[in-house]
Amino acid sequence: MSGFVFFAHAPTPALAPFVETFWGVRGTAHFHVESVLPNGATELMVNFGPTQEVVAYGERQARDGFRRAWIAGIQDQRLVHASPNGADHVAARFRPGGAHAFFGLPMDELTDRVVELEDVVGRPAAAALWARVREAPDDEARCRALEGWLLERRRAVHPYFETVRRAIDILRDRSWGTPVGEACARLGLSHRHLVKQFRHTVGLTPKVYARIERFQGVVDACRGHEQVPWSRLAARFGYADQSHLIREFRRLALVTPEEFLTRRTPDESAVVVE
Numbered sequence: 001m002s003g004f005v006f007f008a009h010a011p012t013p014a015l016a017p018f019v020e021t022f023w024g025v026r027g028t029a030h031f032h033v034e035s036v037l038p039n040g041a042t043e044l045m046v047n048f049g050p051t052q053e054v055v056a057y058g059e060r061q062a063r064d065g066f067r068r069a070w071i072a073g074i075q076d077q078r079l080v081h082a083s084p085n086g087a088d089h090v091a092a093r094f095r096p097g098g099a100h101a102f103f104g105l106p107m108d109e110l111t112d113r114v115v116e117l118e119d120v121v122g123r124p125a126a127a128a129l130w131a132r133v134r135e136a137p138d139d140e141a142r143c144r145a146l147e148g149w150l151l152e153r154r155r156a157v158h159p160y161f162e163t164v165r166r167a168i169d170i171l172r173d174r175s176w177g178t179p180v181g182e183a184c185a186r187l188g189l190s191h192r193h194l195v196k197q198f199r200h201t202v203g204l205t206p207k208v209y210a211r212i213e214r215f216q217g218v219v220d221a222c223r224g225h226e227q228v229p230w231s232r233l234a235a236r237f238g239y240a241d242q243s244h245l246i247r248e249f250r251r252l253a254l255v256t257p258e259e260f261l262t263r264r265t266p267d268e269s270a271v272v273v274e
Contacts (some may be wrong), residue, residue, distance in 0.1 A: 003027045003028055004025065004026070004027035004028060004029050005025065005026045005027050005139075006023070006024070006025050006267065007023065007024050007025075007026075007139040007140075007143075008021050008022065008023040008024075009021070009022045009023075009139075009140055009143040009144075010022075011147060012147060014151060015147060015150060015151065015154075017095065017098070018094060018095055018098030018099075018101050018102070018150075018154070019092050019093070019094055019095065019098060019147075019150065020041065020093045020094065020095050020098075021092075021093050022090065022091070022092050022093075022143035022146060022147060023090070023091055023093065023143075024089060024090035024091060024139060024142060024143070025087050025088070025089065026049075026087065026088045026089075026139075027086060027087070027088075028083075028085075028086035028087075029083070029086075029087075029265075029266075031265070031272040031273070031274065032082060032083060032084045032274060033055065033080065033081070033082045033083075033084075033272075033273035033274045034080070034081055034083075034265055034270040034271065034272055034273060035056075035078045035079070035080045035081075035253065035254070035255075035270055035271040035272075035273050036075075036078060036079045036080070036081055036269065036270045037078060037215075037216075037219060037252065037253050037269060037270060037271070038075045038076055038077060038078065038079075038212045038215065038216075038252050038253075039075075039212070039216055039269065040074065040096065040209060040212045040213050040216060041074065041093050041094060041095075041096075042071065042072065042073055042074050042093075042094045042098075042099040042107065042110065042203065043071070043072045043091050043092065043093050043094065044069070044070075044071055044091060044092045044094070044099075044117070044146075044150075045066070045069065045070050045071075045072065045089050045090075045091045046068070046069045046089060046090050046091070046129060046130060046133050046142075046146060047066065047067060047068055047069065047070075047087075047088070047089040048088045048089060048133075048134060049085075049086055049087050049088030049089060050083070050084075050085035050086060050087070050088075051065045051066065051067045052065070052066050052067075052081065052082070052083055052087065052089070053065050053066070053081070053082040053083075053084075054066070054079060054080065054081055054082075054114050055080045055081070055082050056078070056079070056080035057075075057077065057079060057080075057112055057113075058077030058078060058112070058254075059077075059254070064114060066114065066116065068117075068126070068130050069116070069117035069118070069126050069129060069130050070114055070115060070116050070117055071099075071103070071110060071114070071115055071117055071120060072114045073107065073109075073110025073111050073112065073113045073114070073115070073203055074107065074110070074111055074112075074202065074203040074204055075111075075112055076111070076112060076204055076208050076212060076252075077112060077252065078252070078253050078254055078271075079114070080273060081270075090133060090139075090142045090143060090146055091146075092146055092147075092150065096164065096165070096168055096201075096202045096209065097158075097160070097161045097164045097165065097201035097202050098161075100158055100160075100161065100200070100201045101154055101155055101157060101158070101161070102150055102153045102154060102155065103120050103121065104155055105120065106199070106200045107199075107200065107201055107202060107203035108199040108200065108203045108204070110203060111203040111204060117129070121153075125153075128149070129146070129149045132145045132146075132148070132149060133145045133146055133149075158200075158201060160197040160200055160201045161201055163187065163189070163194075163197055164197055164198055164201050164202060166187060167183045167187060167194060167197075167198070167206060168209075170182070170183040170186055170187070171183050171206060171209075171210045171213075172213070174238060175214065175217055175236060175237045175238055176210045176211075176213050176214035176217060176237070176238070177214070177237070177238030178210075180194070180206045180207050180210070183206065194206055211248070211252075212252065214237050214238065215248055215249075215252050217237050218233055218237055218245065218257075219260075219268065219269075221233055221236070221237075222260070222261065222264075222268065223268050225261075226261065227261075228257070228261065230242050230245060230246075230257055233245065245257065253271065255271055259271070
């Protein structure tokens with residue numbers, strides 16, 4: 001990348017259970033359109049640069065422009081994003097279920113969607129956030145301004161949150177290969193109740209969420225490698241075989257594993273479209 005800056009800051013302990021990281025970008029990359037891979041996260045974005053566009057949700061074409069602040073709900077498919085004139089924004093990436101503590105709505109209402117922040121929190125609150133972050137003198141201060149706004153908005157932790165976090169820890173066993181039924185048994189919940197709690201606080205069912213996290217495990221294992229032993233990765237992450245792994249890439253990212261390697265963005269979280 002030329003003239004492109006990426007920055008990230010860890011949340012304070014008060015927000016660490018809910019927020020994974022604060023991050024931002026500024027500048028222009030050598031590509032203008034990227035296909036962002038499903039990553040199991042909900043993100044809050046505050047923008048000070050050109051209008052950003054979503055041009056596709058999975059295979060569904062769109063032309064949605066976002067100028068100041070928006071929420072990208074959890075995605076179970078690729079999200080094609082265009083920045084034809086560069087980018088200048090800061091963001092909060094929430095842990096699974098963490099966003100619910102700040103927005104107070106069932107998170108499955110945002111699944112596979114990107115929505116204006118003001119439509120969720122109201123125009124005055126959204127405008128106040130934008131102004132607060134804009135006045136920050138540097139990148140770290142931007143992140144802290146966003147963090148301060150979230151601290152002021154944090155609600156009481158929903159009872160579902162702790163159950164979902166425990167379920168995720170169980171599902172993570174064996175590289176996300178633990179059956180949902182086993183998680184239900186260990187938690188003393190019916191399948192129906194665990195699904196309800198996941199949909200409400202995370203935005204996806206536990207099965208779909210675990211599927212995305214397992215896929216992301218493969219993506220992370222590819223970092224820094226030009227050649228990847230796909231059959232060994234398939235076995236490591238509990239796929240039936242290499243063909244199963246290839247099918248998952250095609251379903252979730254609409255590319256093959258080899259296409260991902262050759263077209264991935266520098267941060268390896270997306271595929272270059274153009």
